[in-house]
Amino acid sequence: MEILVAILAGFLIASAxxxxxSKSILRxxxxxxLLSHGAHLLILTMGGLKKGAVPLVNKEGLxxxxxxxxALILTAIVISFGVTALFLVVAYRGYQELGTDNMDELxxxxxxx
Amino acid sequence: MNNLVILPxxxxxxxxxxxxxFARKIVVQRYISAISMLLNVIVAFMLxxxxxxxxxxxxxxxxxxAPFGITLVSDxxxxxxxxxxxxxxxxVTLYSFQSIGEDREKYYYYTFVQFLLAGVIGAFTTGDxxxxxxxxxxxxxxxxxxxxxxxxxxxxxxxxxxxxxNVVSSAFFVIGIAFLYSIVxxxxxAHISQRIAELTEFPGILTVIAVLFLIVFGLKGxxxxxxxxxxxxxxxxxxPVMALFGALLTKVGVYSxxxxxxxxxxxxxxxxxxILLVLAIITVLIGVVGSIAYWDIKKIIIYNIITAxxxxxxxxxxxxxxGFSGSLYYLIHDMxxxxxxxxxxxxxxxxxxxxNLKQFSGLIKTYPVLAWTxxxxxxxxxxxxxxxxxxxxxxxxQSGFEANEFIGAVIILITSLITLYSVMKIFIYGFWxxxxxxxxxxxxxxxxxxxxxxxxxxxxxxxxFGTEVVYPYISNAAETLTNPDIYIEAVxxx
Numbered sequence: 218m219e220i221l222v223a224i225l226a227g228f229l230i231a232s233a234x235x236x237x238x239s240k241s242i243l244r245x246x247x248x249x250x251l252l253s254h255g256a257h258l259l260i261l262t263m264g265g266l267k268k269g270a271v272p273l274v275n276k277e278g279l280x281x282x283x284x285x286x287x288a289l290i291l292t293a294i295v296i297s298f299g300v301t302a303l304f305l306v307v308a309y310r311g312y313q314e315l316g317t318d319n320m321d322e323l324x325x326x327x328x329x330x
Numbered sequence: 331m332n333n334l335v336i337l338p339x340x341x342x343x344x345x346x347x348x349x350x351x352f353a354r355k356i357v358v359q360r361y362i363s364a365i366s367m368l369l370n371v372i373v374a375f376m377l378x379x380x381x382x383x384x385x386x387x388x389x390x391x392x393x394x395x396a397p398f399g400i401t402l403v404s405d406x407x408x409x410x411x412x413x414x415x416x417x418x419x420x421x422v423t424l425y426s427f428q429s430i431g432e433d434r435e436k437y438y439y440y441t442f443v444q445f446l447l448a449g450v451i452g453a454f455t456t457g458d459x460x461x462x463x464x465x466x467x468x469x470x471x472x473x474x475x476x477x478x479x480x481x482x483x484x485x486x487x488x489x490x491x492x493x494x495x496n497v498v499s500s501a502f503f504v505i506g507i508a509f510l511y512s513i514v515x516x517x518x519x520a521h522i523s524q525r526i527a528e529l530t531e532f533p534g535i536l537t538v539i540a541v542l543f544l545i546v547f548g549l550k551g552x553x554x555x556x557x558x559x560x561x562x563x564x565x566x567x568x569x570p571v572m573a574l575f576g577a578l579l580t581k582v583g584v585y586s587x588x589x590x591x592x593x594x595x596x597x598x599x600x601x602x603x604x605i606l607l608v609l610a611i612i613t614v615l616i617g618v619v620g621s622i623a624y625w626d627i628k629k630i631i632i633y634n635i636i637t638a639x640x641x642x643x644x645x646x647x648x649x650x651x652x653g654f655s656g657s658l659y660y661l662i663h664d665m666x667x668x669x670x671x672x673x674x675x676x677x678x679x680x681x682x683x684x685x686n687l688k689q690f691s692g693l694i695k696t697y698p699v700l701a702w703t704x705x706x707x708x709x710x711x712x713x714x715x716x717x718x719x720x721x722x723x724x725x726x727x728q729s730g731f732e733a734n735e736f737i738g739a740v741i742i743l744i745t746s747l748i749t750l751y752s753v754m755k756i757f758i759y760g761f762w763x764x765x766x767x768x769x770x771x772x773x774x775x776x777x778x779x780x781x782x783x784x785x786x787x788x789x790x791x792x793x794x795f796g797t798e799v800v801y802p803y804i805s806n807a808a809e810t811l812t813n814p815d816i817y818i819e820a821v822x823x824x
Contacts, residue, residue: 237498249494249497249501252497252498252501253501253504255501256502256508259504259505259508260504260507260508264511285511285517292460296500299471300493300500303474304490304493304497307474307486308490311490314483314486315483315487323491325488325562
């Protein structure tokens with residue numbers, strides 16, 4: 218099971234890398250989304266995917282799955298959600314002000330004269 | 331157990347929350363943020379004294395015993411860095427009053443400065459690797475907003491690049507933590523260190539994780555070949571924000587490299603520390619090449635940040651007592667002096683209206699105080715004795731020679747000369763010569779701007795002259811780095 222999920226995470230990160238290297242800012246933002254998906258899947262996998270009950274207090278005393286990676290993912294998801302929201306707004310403002318969605322046209326020559 | 335440890339994080343955090351309610355009342359905002367920064371400086375002094383007298387201070391948040399809860403740890407290294415951060419934050423806050431402009435102040439500028447400081451101080455104080463990630467993100471989120479606040483074209487353009495780079499490096503940080511967790515099964519730094527030491531043969535996977543962490547923190551701290559985003563991004567924001575970034579952000583990356591490579595990955599030095607050594611030397615070279623290539627005063631100082639990071643990491647990669655002492659001494663000096671230099675060139679830009687060194691000269695006739703303050707800051711940066719940059723570099727080079735790493739030590743000696751040239755270029759072409767490029771009849775008032783800059787330069791001069799007084803603290807910090815057991819015992823207290 219871990220191998221399958223690891224391959225999936227690798228596929229997500231490969232797609233993210235491809236999208237991040239493209240010219241359009243929107244594609245880059247989609248790439249950052251996929252990258253954080255890959256990273257979050259990886260935390261879950263690295264905590265172990267053994268069978269166990271939901272990590273809630275259970276009266277039967279069944280073995281539960283590791284709750285720590287789940288807490289880490291929850292934190293990481295919220296953080297990447299906030300950063301993505303900011304990134305989208307900055308990209309929108311950038312499109313309004315700079316009038317382009319193409320990274321090639323965002324070159325700076327300050328201090329180069 | 332000691333609540334003093336959390337105060338330097340809590341004060342800016344609470345101040346930031348309070349400031350949100352006073353968004354339109356600029357004068358109130360200024361008073362609140364200045365007073366809270368001053369308070370934080372005092373608290374940081376108390377913290378240092380306590381760490382010096384009673385050893386490493388720890389605080390288990392919520393009374394959970396050490397490996398299970400989040401532990402905040404203040405050893406001498408983090409206490410010294412917290413003090414430096416608060417001093418720089420105080421000076422930059424004072425400078426912002428006059429220079430940042432009402433438009434930005436009304437849109438939560440001081441709130442974000444306080445959040446940035448909370449993130450930086452938290453990253454210096456935490457004893458938990460995932461908590462370090464969270465504090466990194468607090469710091470980065472505040473820095474994104476400070477970078478884009480104002481919304482000019484150059485700021486938007488550079489923020490898009492800065493955001494992309496940091497989102498990628500944060501994802502890699504999460505992946506690194508996931509790998510490390512799968513091997514050691516814990517997140518507490520002291521406990522991780524203990525578990526890694528128990529894995530008797532240092533397995534290859536840990537070296538891989540060490541290099542992954544080096545890539546992550548190298549992206550934050552701008553070492554070669556991961557420095558490419560820095561010159562553009564630091565060029566965009568207004569001067570006080572630039573001073574905050576230049577003094578604090580990259581240094582958090584450097585601190586994290588120091589922490590992880592002395593606490594976790596010190597078992598296979600032959601591989602990891604050699605990589606660090608080579609990268610540090612190339613970083614120094616890249617920095618000096620950039621600093622002599624430009625005629626733009628902002629760019630010159632920005633490339634000097636990269637040089638300094640190389641020097642600090644060179645001392646760390648040697649990993650002896652002398653090397654660590656030198657690196658720490660230089661790290662603190664560099665945080666103060668970079669902030670001072672950015673504030674000073676901010677005044678120059680305000681006076682002349684341009685950052686291009688070819689367009690003005692002869693400032694010394696109208697602005698002698700500014701000129702001589704800049705002169706002292708410049709020779710401190712280059713490391714002329716008895717100013718503050720000298721002793722740190724001396725120890726770093728001495729440790730290089732002791733470890734028979736002659737090439738690196740000689741390169742650092744030679745590049746000091748080039749650093750001196752790059753800042754003296756500003757002094758010679760900008761301050762000497764014919765008065766031109768600015769209005770020499772009408773003197774622009776800059777007293778309120780000069781005061782925080784002089785404050786920082788004075789701190790740096792005192793730091794340089796008071797080497798004897800500071801040295802016991804520095805060697806105390808270096809002792810914890812060479813001997814991680816002190817740290818582990820303080821946290822885990824069997």
